[in-house]
Amino acid sequence: MFIGYTWRLAVILCLIVMLLVGIMPRIGATQPASVVTYVRRDAIIDSYHLYLLDVNYRLSMRLTYFDQSNTQPAWSPDGRYLLFRAGGDFNFTTGRNRTRRIFQMNFLTYTQRLLTTNGREVNEDSPSWSPTGRIAYAIYQSGHWDIALTHPNSAQTQLVSASPAQSYMNTPANEHTPRWSPDGTHIAYLVGGDFVNEIALADANGMNARILTTGMRVLAGEFDWSPSGTHIVFTSQRDGNIEIYMVNIANGALINLSRHPREDFYPKWSPNNDEIAFISTRNGGQHLFIMTMDGGNIRQITHGNMSVSHVNWSPDGQWLVYSAAPTYRYNRYLFVISTDGGQPRQLTFSSDDDFLPIWKPK
Numbered sequence: 001m002f003i004g005y006t007w008r009l010a011v012i013l014c015l016i017v018m019l020l021v022g023i024m025p026r027i028g029a030t031q032p033a034s035v036v037t038y039v040r041r042d043a044i045i046d047s048y049h050l051y052l053l054d055v056n057y058r059l060s061m062r063l064t065y066f067d068q069s070n071t072q073p074a075w076s077p078d079g080r081y082l083l084f085r086a087g088g089d090f091n092f093t094t095g096r097n098r099t100r101r102i103f104q105m106n107f108l109t110y111t112q113r114l115l116t117t118n119g120r121e122v123n124e125d126s127p128s129w130s131p132t133g134r135i136a137y138a139i140y141q142s143g144h145w146d147i148a149l150t151h152p153n154s155a156q157t158q159l160v161s162a163s164p165a166q167s168y169m170n171t172p173a174n175e176h177t178p179r180w181s182p183d184g185t186h187i188a189y190l191v192g193g194d195f196v197n198e199i200a201l202a203d204a205n206g207m208n209a210r211i212l213t214t215g216m217r218v219l220a221g222e223f224d225w226s227p228s229g230t231h232i233v234f235t236s237q238r239d240g241n242i243e244i245y246m247v248n249i250a251n252g253a254l255i256n257l258s259r260h261p262r263e264d265f266y267p268k269w270s271p272n273n274d275e276i277a278f279i280s281t282r283n284g285g286q287h288l289f290i291m292t293m294d295g296g297n298i299r300q301i302t303h304g305n306m307s308v309s310h311v312n313w314s315p316d317g318q319w320l321v322y323s324a325a326p327t328y329r330y331n332r333y334l335f336v337i338s339t340d341g342g343q344p345r346q347l348t349f350s351s352d353d354d355f356l357p358i359w360k361p362k
Contacts, residue, residue, distance in 0.1 A: 034055050034315065034319075034359055034360060035052060035053065035054055035055070035359075035360040036052075036053045036055055036312075036321055036334070036357045036358065036359055036360065037050055037052055037053070037063070037075070037082060037358050038050070038051055038053060038073075038323075038334060038348075038354055038356055038357040038358065039071050039354070039355055040062075040350065040353065040354050041352055041353040041354075041355070042352050043330075043351070043352050043353060047067075047068075047069060048070055048071050049064045049065070049070050050062075050063040050070050050071075050073055050082075050084055051063060051354075053334065053347060055319075055321065055347060058347050058348075060348060060350075063082075063105065064084065066086050068086055068087050068088075068098050069086065069087065069088055070084055070086050071084065071085055071088075071356070072085040072126060072127065073358050074128060074129050074358070075359075075361055076129050076152065076361075077129060077130075077133075077361055078361065079107075079360045079362070080106070080108060081104055081105060081106055081107065082104070082105040082107065083102055083103070083104055083105075083115065083127040083129065083135065084102070084103055084105065084127075085101070085102055085125055085127065086100070086101055086102075086103055087100040087101055087123075088100040088123075099120060099121060099122070099123055100123040100124055101114055101116075101118075101123075101124050102114070102115040102116065102124045102125075102127050102137055103115060104152060115127070115137075115152075116148075116150055118139065122139060122141050123139070123140035124137055124138065124139055124140075125137065125138040125140070125145070125177075126138045126177045126178060128178050128179050128180055128187075129152075129180070130180040130184040130204070131180065131182065131183065131184045132184035132204075133151065133152065134149055134150070134151060134184070134204070135149065135150050135151065135152060136148070136149055136178035136179075136180060136187055136189075137150070137178065138175070138176040138177065138189075144173065144174050144175075145174040145175055147175050147176075147178050147187065147189055147202075149205075149206070173192075174191065175189055175190070175191050175200070176189065176190055177189055177190045177197075177220065177221055179223070179224075179225060180204075180225075181225055181229045182226075182227050182228070182229045183229050185229075186201055186202065186204060186229070186249070187201070187202050187204060188201050188225065188232055188249075189201075190220065190221075190223075191211065192218075192220075193220075195219065195220055196217040196218065196219065196220070196237060197217075197218045197219075197220060198211055198212070198213045198215075198216060199212045199213045199216070199218055199234060199247065201249055212232070212249065213234075213236075213252075213254070215238065216236045216238050216245065216254075217236055217237040217238055218234050218235065218236055219234075219235040219236070219237065219242070219265065222235035222267070224267055224268055225269065226269050226273055226293070227269060227270075227271055227273040229249075230248065230249060230250065231246050231247065231293075232247050232249060233246045233257070233267040233269060233276055234247070234267065235264075235265040235266065241263070242263040242264060242265050243257075243258045243264055244256075244257045244258040244264045244265065244267045244276075244278055245257060246293070255294075255295065256295070257276070257294070257295035258278070258280070258291075258295065259295065260280070260282050262282040263280065264278055264279070264280045264281075264282065264289075265279055266278055266309075266310070266311060268311055268312060268313060269293075270290075270313050270317045270339075271313055271314075271315060271316070271317040272317040274292060275290050275292055275293065275317075275339075276290070276293060277290050277301075277311050277313065277320055278290075278291065278311075279308050279309070285305065285306075285307060285327070286307040286308055286309070287300055287301070287302045287303065287308055288300075288301040288308045288311055288320065288322055288337075299341070300341075301337060301339070301341050302322075302344065305326060306325065306326060306327070306335075307326075307327060308322050308323070308324045309322075309323050309324065309325070309332060309355060310322060310323045310356050312358055312359055313359070315359055315362045316362075317339070318338065318339055319336055319337065319338060320336070320337050320338075320339060321334060321335070321336045321347070321357045321359065322334070322335055322336075322357070323335075323355040323357060330353065331350075331351060331352060331353045331354075332353050332354055332355050333346055333348050333349065333350075333354055334346070334354050334355075335347060
């Protein structure tokens with residue numbers, strides 16, 4: 001029995017290595033040669049786990065086996081490590097929600113460990129990896145969420161501390177969902193609640209923080225840095241309608257990019273800095289669109305009766321991976337499509353719910 005288990009483990013490790021270094025046989029030369037991680041929800045037992053997917057070979061491999069929800073994958077800049085959040089689901093044995101903790105997975109050794117030495121009752125959320133190697137995340141203690149920093153090879157963590165007069169970070173307000181600028185010199189994060197917030201900006205050490213938007217009612221999680229690091233695009237409920245705005249981080253100037261009476265949301269900036277992918281209901285259904293960074297040249301990418309919910313650009317900016325479900329159905333599948341449109345290629349076929357695809361860095 002032990003030998004059989006060892007043999008299966010060796011096969012799994014070999015497949016993972018082949019996926020990560022790119023030597024797995026490819027199907028279709030016109031498709032991108034990349035790896036994606038995503039979340040799968042088991043509809044029967046309501047559990048969430050991370051999977052690894054070769055986009056061309058359409059081979060999925062389960063990564064997490066904790067008896068709790070595993071979500072929020074975040075790749076390291078070199079693609080050797082993956083952060084994820086485990087916990088947060090209801091524990092029927094204790095009658096309480098499980099503590100949320102962030103884990104780090106090493107793809108060279110296929111080992112997983114807690115990222116920090118925070119206490120068992122401290123909740124952690126929304127890990128974000130800096131291009132310079134630091135990690136920012138949200139930590140819940142003393143009745144509110146704060147922003148903390150740590151390093152990937154150290155279990156020690158440190159709150160970013162500053163007086164309220166100098167910084168909005170680690171004040172009685174909830175600060176959460178940190179995201180690093182492309183050059184690692186700034187952290188953007190949300191101030192507010194579970195649904196609507198304002199965007200704040202701070203230096204990499206948490207100092208010189210300031211509120212970047214006021215009265216914009218930014219939807220939780222829906223903001224993205226431009227690759228140039230000069231702007232942030234986000235979803236807003238400012239006027240009661242869901243629209244996509246862009247803010248200049250230097251002067252706070254705002255532009256309504258979508259300008260449409262229907263809902264436009266989930267903006268994602270292309271790696272080439274010139275286009276923004278987003279989801280819209282403007283032509284019926286819930287489809288994927290692309291516009292230029294000034295809100296012009298809008299073109300529809302997906303069609304039919306599939307409802308799109310998440311989207312991400314390939315590292316080369318030529319492809320989009322997204323999750324979508326047939327109309328009136330809950331379970332989603334993953335698809336890949338060229339940024340020029342055309343016929344999408346289905347990547348997953350499970351009866352469970354697949355969503356939140358994240359491309360592995362080059």
